Amino acid sequence: MTTTTWKTPSSTEISELFQHAAREVDTFHYLADENSRKKALTTAQSLVAALQRPEDVVMRYAWENGSQRMSLRLGVDLGIFHILVDNKGKPVSATEIAAQSKAEELLIIRIMRVLTAVGFATEADVQSYVATPLTQAITKPSLEAAVKICHDNSAQVQMKMHEYFRLNGYVCPTDSLDCAFQWTFDTEIPYFEHIHNDAERMKDFNTFMSGNRVNRKHWIDWFPVEAEIFSGTSGTSEDVLLVDVGGSKGHDLERFLGKYPKSKGRLVLQDLPGVLKNVKGLNEGIKTMSHDFFTAQPIKGKRAYTLKRPCRDILRNLMTAMTPGYSKILLDESILPDMGCPSSLAAGDINMMSIMAGKERSRRQWLELLHSVGLRLIRVWTSPDSGDAEGIIEAMLSL
Template sequence: MGSIGMASQETEIAALSETLRNCLPQKGSNDTYNREQLKDVAERLSVALETPGETCQRVAYYPLRTTIVRIATRLNILNILVNNDGPVSGKELSQKTGADHLLLIRLMRFLVAMHVVGEAGVDSYVATNITRHLTIPKLEAGIKHTYDLICMSVMQLDPFLARTGYKNPTDPKKCPFQDALQTEDSLFEWFPKHPEYLSDFNLYMTGQRDGRANWLDFFPFEEQLVKGFEGGNDAVMLVDVGGARGHEVENIKTRYPHLPGRFILQDLPETVKQALDVNGMEVMGYDFFTPQPINGARAYYLRNVMHDWPDSKCQEILSQIKLAMKPGYSRILLNELVLPDKGMSLTAAQLDIAMMAELAATERTERQWRELIISVGLKTEKIWTKVFEEESIIELVLE
């Protein structure tokens, strides 16, 4: 690296180091740090400290991380460590997993280097907080779904785009997922034929919010929906459209146990067979591309449904609900990410590419959301949010 490049790097490192210090609370103060800001600055500082070769290796070898963790989940290594009171030797892991001891040594040193597990000594391992995080069932299901389906689809993204002339994918039956799984089905057509993968997906959907603001923390449910509710307990307060197992209804009912009206969970028959037993929740098998059977509900709620589909399919879904809405009364609540036009986080950008590879779908900016909503004759009443790239409620009404 030339002297100018070195000077520029040193200037950046010094500036980021100062920013990092400023992010930390002063000694003796009662201030708390901004976790997201501190994390961002620390990551940028780490990258600024890299040599060119280190940058290349970091980027080039990213897929190894997911692969090794997925192997560890198949062998149940992380759960073995978490459920053990003390260190576990490589030989013990070999006996409990059936894997070759030498192979385990090689896998474990990679997991240690990633800080996924800790070392208690030579060929001796212990659980860390990260180990415990990755053994939470819904997050373990996320590792399985991400590696088995998303990563396999993403690995086909380069040849797929080259073959299709680098056009933005918009057909869920013609995207990298089909190349990866050697199928003509879209993901949601494929799932019912592979219930073990559907189970992982549904479980993971309940864990994506961990560590993030819950929409009920910033959306005034009682003020916006209970106030003005008509019809008493026989009327429908909320329809959870495409709501999987009903965790959202469960969350609402837990927070507001005395709400009036009916709460209806809708999803495909194969999915609602796995519905939770929630007091007062009605379960209905339903395909949201067909006419909405519940007319005049106070709210139609969809969480992470739109980001699974390209614009043309989202227009179909919203149009079916629009026909069932009562003017001046019903509203649609879209629980989705709202992305910035610049300065997007890596987490949000990763999710957008995953949607492209697996479903020919997309995450959207506020401008894109408003354009989509106008295109079906609906009006954006308000976008409620705490952190735009984490979770927002886009409230829609009839024009």
Template sequence: MAHAELDRLQACLNFSLDALRKEMDNSQLLPLSQHSSVEHPLDDPTTYLPSTALFDARRLSLACLGELKNLIQSPLDKRMDEKYSAYGAASIDILIKTNIIDYLSDLSNPSEGIPVTELASKFGLDSQKLVPILRCCAANGWVRETRDSSFALNRCSRTFVEGHAGRRLNLCTPGFMSIVGAMPRWVTESDWKLSRSPAQTAFQVAFRTPLQRFSWVMQNPQALVPLADHLQVLGDMSTPGIVADYPWEQLETPIIVDCGGGEGGLVTAILDAHPSFRAIVQDMENVVALTSSIMKERRPRDIENGTLKAEAHDLFQPQPRIGNEYSFILRHILHDWPDKEAAAILGNVARSLGPKSKILIIEMVAVPNVDSAATTSAKSFLLDGDDKRPDHCVPSHFGSASKLVNAFSVHMLSLMNGCERSLREWESLVKGCGLCITNVYPLRAHTSVIECALDSRVLL
């Protein structure tokens, strides 16, 4: 009996795992292990950029695993997995909030693990509550149950230890679960179900506020620091790929302006790799005050010689930097907003461009799922000279490996009526602002660089 889909996916997974193993060896990386309590370089994309072939092999492996799960898991089990996945996130939050993660990290032998009774006594908690919480984390690959009701950190959970990226990324949105819970009612029943306003979303329903999300954060400063931390880590995850995979030497403008650039992490990384540039970080006035102090502490020489500066600017106001000296970065800005507001922001930048200027939109690009059953050659995913490899049934959007992009799109929808746009949608938005897309650069990250310039027909 022929099992065509299963056979193709199995062959694709074997091929991609062999490529993964080969590229890890070529990069002199240690083998991956869930039993290790030591971090692996591949665990932190903010500090380690894999080779293109390694990045592609891992992405293809994840795509195959996701498609295999969709193929063989019962729909009812799949639905229950999705329904109760929120408890997995809540369980990790508990381990972080109680400092259990840090305590387990500081043990003299962190691989051995300790009994739940000891954890309960140490933190004044109920052991009967901790056991199912820790087992939920173990089932999701975050901790290990070394023996009955004894638990230890594994390699992956190290990201939640104080000072690590996952800690800052994890505790980002107070009331997040309330937004998730409000979303079905907002979409199907509320008075706003047909509204595309950024002030009429699941966020307002959940928080019972008329304020748009950013205005709410300004009036609730306790949420500002965790949100800023979250956005910084989200940006840092793509920074190595942006610096390495975009051809910065082709830019004809001497100054890079990072619009909404936060703490300036991206432009400082670009300056380190390409010191011929100068850079300006623009953001709201209250953010720029923090950015300026950080820059003076970390880059005093660049501040003194004018290589780097920060200035206050509202993206909904005309761009003050005008002409051929400037190219502009908009990273994780436009996905926040519906088309009307996104066009207003992009239009303000477009009107300031000179003929040599570029706008670099750095965002996730949503890939339609229309051809998920099409046969696609693995040659397009892995850089390898073997022409004998078979074709495999792989979604154009990489299936499970693209879940983050699609989940983020729903998240931005719920917060601001924004979304992650497809290339067709980007082309429409860009064209409406008198621009054209000159190139799209995929990165070794979830994001891409969409390079734009003035449409030559506008210049005539």
């Protein structure tokens, strides 16, 4: 049996990494922007990695991560995080948490061992706990919903994917009606229809999506709307200017109206009926329309159509409504780098593959997708704080 030995980094190597991390942190404090924060974080992670034994890292992913995800899910179900936060910085005993959550005290103690180990609470004393910033964060509705959606849907599929590939061959699935999601849940319907049939799951999905970009710069705040949408508009103030296809609760259009309240032309929010029935208090300047984006687009010849997570079929259905040389598609998307892909984007790509045979794409892959359906790329606009990982892909019909 071969034994792998771990070479302790030299004190010089550790010192250099530490000094580099300190410089990046100073830069972040001075600039206080997202790019400098990410650079400081990356350097700090390199320092941690230099001190870890490879075997320990493997075991963390193989042994610990599943228990951590499950403990977060139970914590959300039992209301543990709200109990801690509601106590406003004062310690809460396992006995009190058990009484309020109606769970066995021993179960609470075992869950809290995991949650305190990863920072979702801290121990004030033996079997006594206090909220942390992570506790505060996970009580936000969008993050609670994220825990439920990712555990109940994505994680269940991903735990079965090795079996799916073993039986079906090690190739990327391309049919959203016949991928690992259908195989795992024993269904013949696509992912979105599946969650649409479950009111609670649909509510969680919409809540998750509405808060998914809350800490990122919104495209409306940096995209040149005047030059790329308003300029050259041929319609009247009563005509439709912008259609948000599959726009969930309309947060993008609300943001658009907030910044451009006197924009010329109306805005339309499209989504499935089950989504739109839960939309409340929408600005009167936004019209709602029930629409399945796997069918032909009914609103013809408008200036701009915004969309997330498209596939060829969705794009083809949208293209039937576009006017050559005038109508634009604006894809609000992640853009994978060719090297050094961030873990969150790489994980998102695997998630897309598992639940809907989809994928995240690099610039070249986006170009290939557009060309394959008869669209031409106008420009890739990148968010100023995403490090080119997120942006708007602007496309029109090929001439």
